[in-house]
Amino acid sequence: MSWTETAYADPHAYLAHRGELTVALGPRLESGDTLVDLACGDGGLADYLPGIRYRGVDSSPEMVESARRRDRDVVLADLNDYEPPEPVAATTCFRAIYYARDRRAFFERVAGYTRKKLVFDLNPRQYRVDDVRADLLAVGLDRLELRPFFSPQRFVLPGFAESTLHALERTPLATLLLRFRFSYLCAASRRT
Ligand SMILES: C[S@@+](CC[C@H](N)C(=O)[O-])C[C@H]1O[C@@H](n2cnc3c(N)ncnc32)[C@H](O)[C@@H]1O
Structure with missing residues (x-):
């Protein structure tokens, strides 16, 4: 069984x-x-x-090995130091933003090689959205789109319940739910 299959109850729905x-x-x-x-x-x-x-980029040799077994193009590196050989359209960082040693410096490095956007997830009970927005702004990423992301990691929902949760992401109830569970998906980019 792959790491993804152990980490997510319903990897297909979540991913x-x-x-x-x-x-x-x-x-x-x-x-x-x-x-x-x-x-x-x-x-x-x-x-x-x-x-x-x-x-993909990961600092764990076991993860890199496992990704290569799945035929992924993957590099063993620390996200704090990694720079791709050429700029990329997008950079993602999921369930790992807390590994950035210095968040602003991390954003600055990523902004230097990312043309369109940086996408990451953010638990608003762990980090203040305004602090993260300020760090992004400081490195020139002045547009931040936030979307509540309501997919459970550890249990499987029937299809209709999953669709209902996704529909809730776009309603005022989403802010209430985020006080207790789930995260935002964030896309940071430049206005111009
Ligand atoms: C919770 S998993 C998330 C994996 C995947 N992004 C996901 O959301 O399914 C965290 C991953 O971060 C990797 N990791 C931890 N510290 C890292 C670092 N400094 N640089 C790169 N990868 C790191 C771990 O090896 C692990 O694979």
Whole structure:
């Protein structure tokens, strides 16, 4: 069983929703765009980004090995130091933003090699959104789109319940739910 299959009760539902928002939130990704997935684990997300040229980065040799067994293009590196050989359209960092030693310096490095957007998830009970927005602004990422992301990690929902939760993401009730559970998906980009 892969790491992704142990980490998510319903990997398909979870990663399909993450993949869809990674493409659509903020400036849209197009077929042929390149994407670097920092702290990629075993690269499970790659299957849910059709047409996108995916490269994973992880600091765990076991994860990198596991991602390579799944035929991923993956590099063993620390997200705090990594820079791709060429700029990429998008950078993602899921369930790992807390590994940034200095968040502003991390954003600055990523902004230096990312043309369209940085997409990451953020638990608003752990971090103040305004603090994160200020760090992004300081490095020139002056547009931040936030979307509540309501996919459970540890249990499987019947299809209709999953769809209902996703529909709630766009309602005023979402802010209330975020006080207790779930995270935001964030897309940071430049206005111009
Ligand atoms: C909770 S997993 C998330 C994996 C994947 N992004 C996901 O959301 O399914 C965290 C991952 O971060 C990796 N990691 C931890 N510290 C890191 C660092 N400094 N640089 C790169 N990867 C790191 C771990 O090896 C692990 O694969």
